[in-house]
Amino acid sequence: MANQETQLLDELITTSRRKMMTFGAASLAGLVMAAAAPEAKAAAAAYSDADILNFALNLEYLEANFYYLAAFGTTIDKSNAASIAAGGPSAGIPITGSVGTAGTVSGGSKVPFATVTVGSYATETAIEEGKHVLFLQSALGGSAVAQPAINLGTSWQTLAAAANMVTPAGNIPAGFSPYANDDTFLVGAYVFEDVGVTAYHGAASLLTTASNLSAAAGILGVEAYHAGLVRTSLNYLDPTGAAGLVGYTTSISNLRNALSQAGLLGVPPSATSYDANPDDYGIATFTTPKGLGGGGAATATRIVDANPANVVAFARNTTQVLNIVTGGGAVNGTAAVSPAMGVFFPAGMNAGPNGFK
Amino acid sequence: MKTLDSLVEKALSRRTFLAGAGAVATTVALAGCGNSAPTGGGGNTYTDADVLNFALNLEYLEAQFYLYAATGSGLASTDTAAPSGYTGKYTEGTVTVGSAAQVAGLSSAQQEILNEIAFEEQTHVQFLRSALGSAAVPMPDLDLSFFGPLAVAATITTAPTGEGSFNPFSSFDYFLVGAFIFEDVGVTAYSGAAPLITPAGVTAGFLTAAAGILAVEAYHAGYVRTSLTGRAIAAGSAAAYPYLAAANLVEALRATLTVGNSAAPSTEGSVETLLVLPGSVSMPSAIVAADPTHAVGFARTVNQVHHIVYGSATVGVAKGGFFPNGTNSIFATTTA
Numbered sequence: 001m002a003n004q005e006t007q008l009l010d011e012l013i014t015t016s017r018r019k020m021m022t023f024g025a026a027s028l029a030g031l032v033m034a035a036a037a038p039e040a041k042a043a044a045a046a047y048s049d050a051d052i053l054n055f056a057l058n059l060e061y062l063e064a065n066f067y068y069l070a071a072f073g074t075t076i077d078k079s080n081a082a083s084i085a086a087g088g089p090s091a092g093i094p095i096t097g098s099v100g101t102a103g104t105v106s107g108g109s110k111v112p113f114a115t116v117t118v119g120s121y122a123t124e125t126a127i128e129e130g131k132h133v134l135f136l137q138s139a140l141g142g143s144a145v146a147q148p149a150i151n152l153g154t155s156w157q158t159l160a161a162a163a164n165m166v167t168p169a170g171n172i173p174a175g176f177s178p179y180a181n182d183d184t185f186l187v188g189a190y191v192f193e194d195v196g197v198t199a200y201h202g203a204a205s206l207l208t209t210a211s212n213l214s215a216a217a218g219i220l221g222v223e224a225y226h227a228g229l230v231r232t233s234l235n236y237l238d239p240t241g242a243a244g245l246v247g248y249t250t251s252i253s254n255l256r257n258a259l260s261q262a263g264l265l266g267v268p269p270s271a272t273s274y275d276a277n278p279d280d281y282g283i284a285t286f287t288t289p290k291g292l293g294g295g296g297a298a299t300a301t302r303i304v305d306a307n308p309a310n311v312v313a314f315a316r317n318t319t320q321v322l323n324i325v326t327g328g329g330a331v332n333g334t335a336a337v338s339p340a341m342g343v344f345f346p347a348g349m350n351a352g353p354n355g356f357k
Numbered sequence: 358m359k360t361l362d363s364l365v366e367k368a369l370s371r372r373t374f375l376a377g378a379g380a381v382a383t384t385v386a387l388a389g390c391g392n393s394a395p396t397g398g399g400g401n402t403y404t405d406a407d408v409l410n411f412a413l414n415l416e417y418l419e420a421q422f423y424l425y426a427a428t429g430s431g432l433a434s435t436d437t438a439a440p441s442g443y444t445g446k447y448t449e450g451t452v453t454v455g456s457a458a459q460v461a462g463l464s465s466a467q468q469e470i471l472n473e474i475a476f477e478e479q480t481h482v483q484f485l486r487s488a489l490g491s492a493a494v495p496m497p498d499l500d501l502s503f504f505g506p507l508a509v510a511a512t513i514t515t516a517p518t519g520e521g522s523f524n525p526f527s528s529f530d531y532f533l534v535g536a537f538i539f540e541d542v543g544v545t546a547y548s549g550a551a552p553l554i555t556p557a558g559v560t561a562g563f564l565t566a567a568a569g570i571l572a573v574e575a576y577h578a579g580y581v582r583t584s585l586t587g588r589a590i591a592a593g594s595a596a597a598y599p600y601l602a603a604a605n606l607v608e609a610l611r612a613t614l615t616v617g618n619s620a621a622p623s624t625e626g627s628v629e630t631l632l633v634l635p636g637s638v639s640m641p642s643a644i645v646a647a648d649p650t651h652a653v654g655f656a657r658t659v660n661q662v663h664h665i666v667y668g669s670a671t672v673g674v675a676k677g678g679f680f681p682n683g684t685n686s687i688f689a690t691t692t693a
Contacts (some may be wrong), residue, residue: 010421038619041416063416071639082639085639086639086640086641090414097536102473107542112363113638114635115590115634115638116590116638116640117439117587117590118638118679119635119637119638119639120586120590120635120638120639120640120641120642121640121641121644122638123638123640123641124367124642124643124644124645125636125640127652128645128647128652131650131651131652131670132651132652132653134651135652135653161400161491177451187460196574200568201568201569201572202474202567204551204565204568205559205563205564210552212571213551213552213564214548214551214552215653216548216655217548217551217552217568217571217654217656218548218647218648218653218654218656219652219653219654220568220571220573220654221544221548221571221572221575221647221654221655222645222647222652222653222654223391223572223575224571224573224574224576224579224647225544225576225577225578225579225582225644225646225647225654226576226579226644226645227579228576228577228579228580228583229579229582229583229644229645231580232580232583232584233575233583233587234586235466235470236587240466241464249537262402278691282650285469288473288476290476290479290480290483292424292427292428292472292475292476292479293424293428293431293432293433293475293479294430294433295428295430297478298428298469298472298478299469299475300469300470300471300472301466301469301470301472301473302473302474303470303473303474303576303577303579303580304477304573304576305576306477306569306572306573306576308479308480310480310483310484310572311477311480311481311484311570312477312484312566312569312570312573312595313569313570313571313573313576314569314570315565315569317640326588336534344587
């Protein structure tokens, strides 16, 4: 049943789809193909606990390399004096595994941090994401996947262009690089952290053993701390939105929402077949949908990325997450595809025999 | 076997459930609690409803704190009374307000932050009450004047320049320290409670709901810890921003209250991560509270959480601190 919200989303996705047609990026094929999408569900895929943890490991390889490059100027497999001094392992983090071939990381460079605040946050987060890689490798033992090929260079410009196509149009500069300065680094981090939260949240109820669940819940918490950190920092840097950072977050969240919507159904969205509720919000202030206590509604920040109806954080399934981190490469034509590839994962994730859809 | 189809269906049904449609939520809640009565958590026999009601007690406390801080008044009575059809033994309590009031001297940006957190914690109360239906416990007696004794116990004795003794409603910085008392605890409480949910409760959507609230609490904790750290960096030194040290004294007190109580929830023993003041861009901050070996967030047992909110390390205590007559919970008495 269309309401105002669904009509807005219809327009958002239809418009972005039309614009992406002319954009021509292969990695955005999922959304491009959406125009002719019939109602269909994705092919079934079975996931074991190991599969779920390996899915998480792929994401941690991505996040850890981003923060290592930003904080230390090196990829995770190369330790250096700075990473060791900050509490990282004395040897490089292994990137080989029993499954898949270790891929290389392209792009990325050390951010010339100007403020202790943002620089120390980057340093902390790099060390923590590196530990998550090691922890998941350890938990998976002989089942751990190798690091996939990762693109942390041109991916940013591709995503920036895509975000600007979502209605209402964003204003992220075409040459956007998260490695330019403190502000752009936070925007880059913003791209990942809320997604990490939704991915671990989505995984939680799929895990079958209690120890794996506890670990996933613990990492979920850490990702949400990171996300809170990033959103809080952006809020402090741009409290009124005048600096433009708030607008960037709105554009990114709108893009993530559109890609997630496509993944949610296992098929690209059509005018009548996607979820009516957005699952992502930028940090712009909003009016509380209910009054506070016995009083009236109030203007509030949006440090927390959660469903305003119940303030429970969003969860995403693997297709939704894949569609975001591949820029639409997980959904093509009538079905979820495997391997999903594009943008940050130019050759797809490393996965077991079933792949990830 | 988990299929993508079932994942998709689960995602969609999750939204139905989380939308808080009363009739649907009540049905699944009852189905969840009827199917299971495992033992654990210190020997109690409990149901999924008991676990959610434990969380509801904490949310009542957080919601009242943030609502008073943001607006000067608390939850509406419709959010605190026993729900229609409630047959349990607890009765609605009252709030000892003490000096609780809208925080003084807030900038508009700070006011908007407080509005956000107040709205979110209020919504958690409403959401859990909706999910529990007639099984939801009413609000217990709450004491918002306990911050004073807690500060004494934590030895937060030195008043910063321009401040009186610790009062989370007297300034934004003191408010951050007050919020700090709750937020990391909220994260660990949900982390500890999530695995207690039964398979039937998982099917009913309780686990994903608990995990989603866990994440929200961690966003809040990230906000509080980022603010304290950032304001200390801006002030230039720990001495110039004593609120950072005050927050760390709170952590030390929490650790004291839970040491030796039940099994350590983390193999590393400690469940606290002290805030630090990084001296350069290449030094790590300590925004995340997590096990230092694996960077996995901590969990606390329901028992450990009770020790903290009662402000008591004593075993066999059923009330105290923020809950002067105990939580309205099967877990109300500390057992280890």
